[in-house]
Amino acid sequence: MSYAAGRHFLQIPGPTNVPDSILRAMSAPVIDHRGPEFAELGRELLQGVKPVFGTTNPVVIYPATGTGAWEAALVNTLSPGDRILGFETGHFATLWREMARGFGLEVDFVPGDWRHGASPEVVADTLAADTAHAIKAVCVVHNETSTGVTSRVPDVRAAIDAAGHPALLLVDTISSLGSIDYRHDEWGVDVTVAGSQKGLMLPPGMSFNAVSEKAMEAAKTAALPKTFWDWGPMLAANQRGFFPYTPNTNLMYGLKEALRLLNEEGLPNVFARHARHAEATRAAVRGWGLEVVCLDEREHSGSLTAVLVPDGVDADKVREVILDRFDMSLGAGLGKLAGKIFRIGHLGAFNDLTLAGTLAGVQMGLTLAGVPLDRTGIDAALERLQSE
Template sequence: MTSTGRHFLQIPGPTNTPDRVLRAIAAPTIDHRGPQFADLTRDILRRLGPVFGTTGPIVVYPASGTGAWEAALVNTLSPGDRVLCFETGHFATLWQDMAQRLGLDVEVVPGDWRHGADPAEATARLTADTGHTIRAVLVVHNETSTGVTSRIPEIRAAIDATGHPALLLVDTVSSLASIDYRHDQWGVDVTIAGSQKGLMLPPGLSFNAVSAKALAASRTARLPRSFWDWAPIIEANARGFFPYTPATNLLYGLREALRMLDEEGLPQVYARHQRHAEATRLAVRAWGLEVLCADEREHSGSLTAVLVPDGHDADEIRAIVLDRWNMSLGTGLGRLAGRVFRIGHLGDLNDLMLAGTLAGVQMGLVAAGVPIDPAGVTAALDRLQKR
């Protein structure tokens, strides 16, 4: 089918890049050793602090979130170090796999992919570790494959209650600038993020926010690192530069995206995402379908994963929606393949865009022969009409 109008990219990232950001990226490249670039770097690092909720260093890499995962591990840990990982979904599993390949001793807390990291299990595991051999706890804040948000303050409280010295490493790739997050206040040691979701950029930049405790750990950590080493980047950033050739035009886009977040105000950004998430869940339930996340406290503000009834294929629904209505929905990953589709509602999104998205999903479900109540869109609109 010939498509007219704009494609609806409703996957949980990369998200729609605002026109303002695209125009900023299109500016001429400047000398990355000159004074104009130094001003750009300082402005970006200053604006990033409130988004992460930190006054400490934020390291920027020209990489995907996977690179930021590796940077967090190699800067803080040594070969054979033991790490405690919560298996909350596909991306948590990939991070665990990376830790194993890097030569770390990985202890996995299994999960059903419908719940977040369990604070009680964190308490039990850390209490049992009387020799303090666990060097770090790895948690994905918002699991992109499931739409489940782990309760990071409760994980921090569990660590503190045991008096355990383990570092807390948190992946915020699909939550930063979409769901309330506070690196300093929540006692996180390394926060991992990427550019292509709540920050409204194309893929290509990733981030580590670093606590003083993590920075101290990096001075004695012995995992091999060169490109990912925080020290030379932080040193160069103090002068407004990088020790490598930076992704200048993506940094232009990042500055513009941060300006947009400033203009809207972070509390309003978080509230908007929560409204859109609530409207989406109301639609799903009115259709008679089930949201994958099983704990009301852990519903994601960034995306909603929808379970399809037995006898139906989520990927067939996605294919119909793409072919007939030019909209992309997220696929089920890992053990969820064919069982769920994911609706992304993060980044540069407004009420009418979400209404169109849910209308497209509803038409796709009907076209795929999924038995639903067509009241789903109406339920979402009722929520969107309330401020």
């Protein structure tokens, strides 16, 4: 592609665009991570991040990607041979299953069509039948980044409770935290997994575990091997604002600014903004005569929209045209959806005009790629954006 004036449109579902104020915050000089100035920063962030998770319990911060936080959730709560219940909601749920199997865990993996979230009814039936309480944890991806489907975590929790089952609830919020309403404590989640590079508007490299008291109790007997991920040394050092090994200091500066931005807008407003942009995007997709991946109206993602292309169309070729002509990156189809869908990210530092430009680029790209569509489709999105 020849030189393109203007900025690149990064409309993948993460990493997302990093606001200028966060970039400036991260450019501060590195400080001594064993000194008093850092301890003050550490204590502030360890408390300040809790409301984003909807918790008053500890949140562990790792210098790692979300994959590391997946591993931390498993190794701190489970032992070799333990059984867990998971759901094939998409590519990332499948990867979490593979990680669990690699640790010698037995995974009861409920097959899915990648167009629906985790089934609370299956949770209820499976746990009710597990009278020996062999299943130690239920693993759910809250917002499946590969499909744009959001599982109904409160309903999953209710199903676990209705079965009277002691299984832990582990939830991946990597592409929902800071974008979609989430309540760790209220929903009875035991470990929440998150990453920095999506709703928190940071670069990749920081991940999180929000931990319930029940999860902390499970950690006392969990026998999977761990050193780097061990909650114990982390939480002990965190009491003084420190970490047991070198933290990612400058990302912590960025996190401080990200929390300021989220609090300034107000989390309810952040969630409403994402929901509104998602509605407008779906209106455009349907106006074009295309189909979104998610089939349940209760499970549409506020973070991204996955779009099915017609049979015979290569979604990656569409993405290639859009990148080449309009300097805009869209998310690829992953796993068994490769070449069949593209994903529009509308999360993080994002406003109405950014979405309008994004959808205009998608519509033009679809037209240039020869995809049959109604070219007035974008009008439905613009109408939604003009409404209160």
